[in-house]
Amino acid sequence: xxxxxxLFDIGEFGLIERIRKGTATQPDVVLGIGDxxxxxxxxxxxxxxxxxxxxxxxxxxxxDWTDWFMLGRKCISVNVSDIAAMGGTPRYITxxxxxxxxxxxxxxxxxxxxxxxxxxxxxxxxxxGDTCRxxxxxxxxxxxxxxxxxxxxxxxxxxxxxxxxxVTGTIGDSALALALLQxxxxxxxxxxxxxxxxxxxxxxxxxxxxxxxxxxxxDISDGLLGDLEHLLTASAVGCRLDxxxxxxxxxxxxxxxxxxxxxxxxxxxxxDYELLFSSPAEKAVAIEQLSATTGLPITCIGTLxxxxxxxxxxxxxxRAFDLPAKGYNHFCD
Amino acid sequence: xxxxxxLFDIGEFGLIERIRKGTATQPDVVLGIGDxxxxxxxxxxxxxxxxxxxxxxxxxxxxDWTDWFMLGRKCISVNVSDIAAMGGTPRYITxxxxxxxxxxxxxxxxxxxxxxxxxxxxxxxxxxGDTCRxxxxxxxxxxxxxxxxxxxxxxxxxxxxxxxxxVTGTIGDSALALALLQxxxxxxxxxxxxxxxxxxxxxxxxxxxxxxxxxxxxDISDGLLGDLEHLLTASAVGCRLDxxxxxxxxxxxxxxxxxxxxxxxxxxxxxDYELLFSSPAEKAVAIEQLSATTGLPITCIGTLxxxxxxxxxxxxxxRAFDLPAKGYNHFCD
Numbered sequence: 247x248x249x250x251x252x253l254f255d256i257g258e259f260g261l262i263e264r265i266r267k268g269t270a271t272q273p274d275v276v277l278g279i280g281d282x283x284x285x286x287x288x289x290x291x292x293x294x295x296x297x298x299x300x301x302x303x304x305x306x307x308x309x310d311w312t313d314w315f316m317l318g319r320k321c322i323s324v325n326v327s328d329i330a331a332m333g334g335t336p337r338y339i340t341x342x343x344x345x346x347x348x349x350x351x352x353x354x355x356x357x358x359x360x361x362x363x364x365x366x367x368x369x370x371x372x373x374x375g376d377t378c379r380x381x382x383x384x385x386x387x388x389x390x391x392x393x394x395x396x397x398x399x400x401x402x403x404x405x406x407x408x409x410x411x412x413v414t415g416t417i418g419d420s421a422l423a424l425a426l427l428q429x430x431x432x433x434x435x436x437x438x439x440x441x442x443x444x445x446x447x448x449x450x451x452x453x454x455x456x457x458x459x460x461x462x463x464x465d466i467s468d469g470l471l472g473d474l475e476h477l478l479t480a481s482a483v484g485c486r487l488d489x490x491x492x493x494x495x496x497x498x499x500x501x502x503x504x505x506x507x508x509x510x511x512x513x514x515x516x517x518d519y520e521l522l523f524s525s526p527a528e529k530a531v532a533i534e535q536l537s538a539t540t541g542l543p544i545t546c547i548g549t550l551x552x553x554x555x556x557x558x559x560x561x562x563x564x565r566a567f568d569l570p571a572k573g574y575n576h577f578c579d
Numbered sequence: 580x581x582x583x584x585x586l587f588d589i590g591e592f593g594l595i596e597r598i599r600k601g602t603a604t605q606p607d608v609v610l611g612i613g614d615x616x617x618x619x620x621x622x623x624x625x626x627x628x629x630x631x632x633x634x635x636x637x638x639x640x641x642x643d644w645t646d647w648f649m650l651g652r653k654c655i656s657v658n659v660s661d662i663a664a665m666g667g668t669p670r671y672i673t674x675x676x677x678x679x680x681x682x683x684x685x686x687x688x689x690x691x692x693x694x695x696x697x698x699x700x701x702x703x704x705x706x707x708g709d710t711c712r713x714x715x716x717x718x719x720x721x722x723x724x725x726x727x728x729x730x731x732x733x734x735x736x737x738x739x740x741x742x743x744x745x746v747t748g749t750i751g752d753s754a755l756a757l758a759l760l761q762x763x764x765x766x767x768x769x770x771x772x773x774x775x776x777x778x779x780x781x782x783x784x785x786x787x788x789x790x791x792x793x794x795x796x797x798d799i800s801d802g803l804l805g806d807l808e809h810l811l812t813a814s815a816v817g818c819r820l821d822x823x824x825x826x827x828x829x830x831x832x833x834x835x836x837x838x839x840x841x842x843x844x845x846x847x848x849x850x851d852y853e854l855l856f857s858s859p860a861e862k863a864v865a866i867e868q869l870s871a872t873t874g875l876p877i878t879c880i881g882t883l884x885x886x887x888x889x890x891x892x893x894x895x896x897x898r899a900f901d902l903p904a905k906g907y908n909h910f911c912d
Contacts, residue, residue, distance in 0.1 A: 276626055281734050281813075282664035282797050283628040283725070290623040293609055295616040298673040298722060300709045331615035340631040342675075342720045376633045382715015387675045389631060389722040392616070401614050464615050480614075 261351075261377055265358055269372050275338075284373035286338055292393035297328035303383035311427050314353045316442045317386075318360025324467065325388040326368045327446035327519045331465040332401070333455020334394035336370045336448060342387035344380030368448055398455040405462035405481035405524035407552035412460075412533060414447050414521045414544050416495040417470055421515020422508060436497045444519040450544070451521055453536055463523035469514040471569065473522055481524070484556025486566065487548040513569075524550055594684075594710055598691055602705050608671075617706035619671055625726035630661035636716035644760050647686045649775045650719075651693025657800065658721040659701045660779035660852045664798035665734070666788020667727035669703045669781060675720035677713030701781055731788040738795035738814035738857035740885035745793075745866065747780050747853045747877050749828040750803055754848020755841060769830045777852040783877070784854055786869055796856035802847040804902065806855055814857070817889025819899065820881040846902075857883055 266279040277285040288294060301307060301321055309317070322339060329336040341361065345354065365372055370390070423433040423441035433441070447465070454460040462481050466473045470492075478485055492512055494502065502508045525533060530546070537544040551558070559569045599612040610618040621627060634640060634654055642650070655672060662669040674694065678687065698705055703723070756766040756774035766774070780798070787793040795814050799806045803825075811818055825845055827835065835841045858866060863879070870877040884891070892902045 276729070276732070277734055281736075282661040283630040283667070283723075285626045285628050285665070285727070285732055288621060288627050293618045294621050294627065294724070295618050296671070296673060296707060296722075296724065297616040298675050298707060298709045298720070300675045300677060300711045300720065302677065302711060302713060304714055305712060328615040332618070334616070338629070340629060340722060342631050342633045344633060344635065344718060374629060374631060376631045376720075378633045378635060379638060380635060380715065380718070381637055382713065382718075385677060385713070385715075385718065387631070387633065387709075387720030389629075389673060390616075391627070391629065391724075394618070396609070399609070399618055401610055403614075 261354065264355065265372070272371055275371055275373055278371070278373050279375075284338070284340070286373060288337070288393050291395065293396050293399060295329055295332050295334045295392040295394055296389060297325060298387065298389045299325045299328070301386040301388070303385065312442045314356035315360035315363070318357040319364040319443055321386045321388050322361055322364035322368065322370070323444050323446045324519060325390040326364070326370065326448060327444070327465045327467070329390055329392035330446045330448045330451030331463055331521060332392075332394055333398055333451050333460070333463065334392040335452060336368050336390055336392040338371050338373045338391040339365065340373060340389045341375035343375065343377045344385040345377065346381070346384070347379050368446065394455065398458070400455055400460050400463040400523070402462050402464050402477050402480035405477060405483050405550055407483050407550050409461060409524045409526050409550045410530065410546045411474075411485060411487070411548040411550060412523050412525055412544050413466070413470070413493060413547050414450055415518070415542055416493045416498065417466065417518045417520060418498050418508070418512030418515050419495050420444060420517040421469070421511040422498055422501060424515070424517070425511060434497045436495065441517065444517065446519060447521045447542070450536065450540055450542060453540075454521070454523060457532060457536070459529045459532055459536070460523035460525050463521055466518040466520050466522050467516060469516045470518070470522065471513050477522065477524065478554070482554045484551035484553045484558075485548050486551060486556065486558040486560065487569070489559050489561045491545060491547045493543050493545040493547070594687065597688065598705070602695075605704055608704055608706055611704070611706050617671070617673070619706060621670070621726050624728065626729050626732060628662055628665050628667045628725040628727055629722060630658060631720065631722045632658045632661070634719040634721070636718065645775045647689035648693035648696070651690040652697040652776055654719045654721050655694055655697035655701065655703070656777050656779045657852060658723040659697070659703065659781060660777075660798045660800070662723055662725035663779045663781045663784030664796055664854060665725075665727055666731055666784050666793070666796065667725040668785060669701050669723055669725040671704050671706045671724040672698065673706060673722045674708035676708065676710045677718040678710065679714070679717070680712050701779065727788065731791070733788055733793050733796040733856070735795050735797050735810050735813035738810060738816050738883055740816050740883050742794060742857045742859050742883045743863065743879045744807075744818060744820070744855070744857055744881040744883060745877050746799070746803070746826060746855050746880050747783055748851070748875055749826045749831065750799065750851045750853060751831050751841070751845030751848050752828050753777060753850040754802070754844040755831055755834060757848070757850070758844060767830045769828065774850065777850060779852060780854045780875070783869065783873055783875060786873075787854070787856060790865060790869070792862045792865055792869070793856035793858050796854055799851040799853050799855050800849060802849045803851070803855065804846050810855065810857070811887070815887045817884035817886045817891075818881050819884060819889065819891040819893065820902070822892050822894045824878060824880045826876050826878040826880070
């Protein structure tokens with residue numbers, strides 16, 4: 247008999263036991279999976295950071311486009327990215343999982359292998375969660391706990407007029423991969439990786455905080471313009487983006503040369519998980535050095551303006567125009 | 580025009596803004612809703628406690644049996660109960676909410692009014708979360724953060740042979756209410772309240788911890804016998820339950836006198852959210868005093884035995900018999 251073992255066969259506690267066995271013990275985790283709560287030790291003087299993300303089948307992912315391992319990785323990366331965006335250190339994750347009872351156990355094990363691989367990459371521990379049977383789509387609820395010294399935390403609200411606006415890495419790759427998938431095309435591997443296996447910028451986020459290089463920061467999850475809007479509103483400043491400076495990957499630039507409309511994906515596409523931050527001009531050299539030591543581009547893409555209503559952009563001929571704010575909105579799009 | 584405002588009308592950020600406005604500011608919350616992460620200050624020497632619960636429409640609740648306010652309350656209470664079960668102080672909650680875009684906004688506002696009422700009762704702050712559109716059932720993912728002094732934390736694993744087993748309040752009420760609802764009957768108000776509006780035993784849990792009265796503890800969410808099994812396994816002890824001592828409410832006892840089979844609901848019914856704990860005999864007087872000062876029964880329901888395989892119970896004629904372990908299992912029942 248070659249029937250796959252289903253969740254039904256091992257039950258909830260069998261599943262939890264399999265997950266528990268896959269987690270490493272570490273001294274700061276006083277109680278891990280298996281009690282009413284997990285109990286952990288945090289650095290005494292740090293602030294506790296936390297963020298929750300929901301990921302739903304058919305809304306946030308499709309299992310015919312990704313695999314269970316990659317999905318597990320991505321669920322952790324997108325949540326860790328929120329800690330990176332505060333300049334913090336990610337430490338612990340809890341995971342809620344809504345599954346049908348017909349899911350083969352080996353899929354769930356691949357999912358947790360992906361979770362475990364990401365946890366190892368980011369040095370975070372899975373300490374708890376909940377599982378239940380869902381009559382609807384597969385869904386994942388991830389909560390990350392991290393910490394940051396109080397004087398190093400970077401919110402969205404600290405930017406000032408005259409400062410520069412920077413973005414890490416390249417933008418639009420994930421959205422372009424998704425657009426190709428939606429058209430039934432196979433995206434180039436470099437783009438597909440950016441969509442299915444994004445990397446949280448924890449090292450750069452932490453260094454920007456430790457070295458006090460950023461005055462406001464967030465991660466780009468809803469698209470550059472949408473997330474930029476959050477930074478501008480929170481900091482009460484305006485901006486002028488330099489359209490020629492937008493950092494694009496080779497794969498993205500190649501597609502763009504065939505279809506100029508794709509620029510919209512770099513501006514409004516989501517799931518870049520790059521960091522967008524403001525910084526005073528005198529920190530520019532230190533930021534260049536950080537880019538050099540981490541091997542990741544950090545690009546100045548504009549300037550912050552005193553007029554909080556200003557939303558300008560210059561095109562390839564340096565002509566300024568007003569740009570509309572737009573991001574992904576879960577209940578309206 | 581009298582059309583109800585739908586989620587579609589206000590969008591995700593409109594919803595978040597409404598939620599944010601309903602939360603109070605407090606000095607230990609450095610950053611609340613609206614940034615990449617929330618940031619809070621924890622007592623420096625305490626352990627951080629955390630637990631996640633998932634609640635799904637049609638699995639954990641039915642909106643024709645409860646209302647949105649009560650649902651909001653219950654989501655918080657059941658999660659806070661896990662902190663009570665460790666002897667900790669609940670402090671912060673994050674809330675993930677999967678909604679269809681057709682949900683009327685006033686339902687969501689009632690839900691958050693219930694969340695807010697519970698948050699006030701337990702002195703916890705809603706500091707973050709995520710919302711998204713669900714093509715399937717309504718679901719809620721709640722994560723509680725709390726804290727406890729390291730020497731006061733009560734896990735499931737500290738019970739010893741010879742100690743007494745106690746339970747707070749009364750058991751079976753919630754399960755009986757659910758059984759009546761499932762039969763299409765209207766449960767008596769006292770029972771309905773226990774099902775739709777359970778109270779987390781935070782005060783008693785905290786006092787048991789502070790006064791070092793309990794050696795092992797958990798909350799009864801999956802049924803007395805199922806959760807007792809967790810305590811016995813974790814502590815490697817057996818037990819003899821006194822069947823005559825099971826604390827039953829007047830409403831439950833009245834139903835039981837008509838149908839003796841209902842005793843099964845007191846033993847195996849879920850969602851009591853009472854505390855089950857072990858305690859040495861010399862603490863009995865202190866526990867009686869705690870019961871008197873809090874006004875809640877705390878009943879000795881048995882003794883722990885050295886044989887870790889022993890699962891005994893005495894009936895109303897003091898005859899001992901072996902009891903089968905059973906709890907709710909999400910993927911098998």
